[in-house]
Amino acid sequence: MSDPKDLPAVPIKGPARKRFVNPIPAEGENGVYTQSWFPVALSSQIEKGQLVGRDFLDGRIVVFRGENGQISVVSAYCPHLGADLAQGKVIGNQVQCPFHHWEYDQNGVCVKTGIGDPPPPNACLFKFPVCEKFGIVWVFNGEAPLFELPDFPLPDEDIVLVNYAFETPINCDGWVFSANTPDMQHLKVVHKIQFNTDDPHELVDWQPWGFDYTYDAVHQGGVPMKMRLGIRGSSFFWRVGHYDGWWRGTVTGYGCPKGGTHVIYGCNAVRKGPDAERQLEVAAMLSKRTVGEDYPILNTIRYKPGLLTKSDKSLARFLKYLREYPRAHPSADFIN
Numbered sequence: 001m002s003d004p005k006d007l008p009a010v011p012i013k014g015p016a017r018k019r020f021v022n023p024i025p026a027e028g029e030n031g032v033y034t035q036s037w038f039p040v041a042l043s044s045q046i047e048k049g050q051l052v053g054r055d056f057l058d059g060r061i062v063v064f065r066g067e068n069g070q071i072s073v074v075s076a077y078c079p080h081l082g083a084d085l086a087q088g089k090v091i092g093n094q095v096q097c098p099f100h101h102w103e104y105d106q107n108g109v110c111v112k113t114g115i116g117d118p119p120p121p122n123a124c125l126f127k128f129p130v131c132e133k134f135g136i137v138w139v140f141n142g143e144a145p146l147f148e149l150p151d152f153p154l155p156d157e158d159i160v161l162v163n164y165a166f167e168t169p170i171n172c173d174g175w176v177f178s179a180n181t182p183d184m185q186h187l188k189v190v191h192k193i194q195f196n197t198d199d200p201h202e203l204v205d206w207q208p209w210g211f212d213y214t215y216d217a218v219h220q221g222g223v224p225m226k227m228r229l230g231i232r233g234s235s236f237f238w239r240v241g242h243y244d245g246w247w248r249g250t251v252t253g254y255g256c257p258k259g260g261t262h263v264i265y266g267c268n269a270v271r272k273g274p275d276a277e278r279q280l281e282v283a284a285m286l287s288k289r290t291v292g293e294d295y296p297i298l299n300t301i302r303y304k305p306g307l308l309t310k311s312d313k314s315l316a317r318f319l320k321y322l323r324e325y326p327r328a329h330p331s332a333d334f335i336n
């Protein structure tokens, strides 16, 4: 057998192979996360007097609803000895620690101890900004929200809305899913949406906290659709418009239990009326099919933007927005 060093060198033909990438900071990189509204539960999962624990930003939070109906989201670990409040219970409008029965009000302030000692000054949890919209509980990563979530353009009383939760973590950051919205190559290739016009890059309305644009298109099966869709922050997708002639609204939120994964809470809405039930069934089928088309790609991707083409014009702008997006972790001391 010949010695490999005696074999003639084979020159590599063509240009040097090099991968050009310009990565986006990952959730949790350098200890910070995008400052956005993240879904943590469906409103229907938390009745009055109930609480649930959730993993959030690589830490732990508790979502509870007082007897007054108000929802609160606080850090989970009790400042006494660190018990997980998710094992406790709601008493009135307060959450009680399972260990020594300290109680925290809806602002996360300790108002009594089980044994009767006065609560130490500054005994408090981290209280997150929270809102309930589209039947979903949203939590802002910050002391105060930087922006508000939009509403559907129809009054609540005119629509019927059905929620869903996909709580099995998908193996990429939620902003990767958000980046699908301005990714017009993917709309055409993965979801088989054919635009009736040129790519609508010039129609994208860029805003400080996201963007919206309208497309006029034909979907699978030759279904006409004219939709306005967009992203807010790093984790909120919405789309409203007419699908096969009927009004449809969709919201998808990308939760962040830990860096490198996301979970999905969403809703489908249609106009109230005799055809609403059928329309909701179609909308649910479409959501399932669309997430199913994205899932195998997003669950395995290592998202590193590399060489883009002219079809990626809006995607490139969104990736710049993501690179510059504010990141912080003010609850770090509390939720870890």
Ligand code: FES
Residues within 6 Å of the ligand: 078, 079, 080, 081, 082, 083, 097, 098, 099, 100, 101, 102
């Ligand atoms: S650990 Fe919560 S009251 Fe003691």
Ligand SMILES: [Fe+2]
Residues within 6 Å of the ligand: 180, 186, 190, 191, 290, 294
């Ligand atoms: Fe997609």
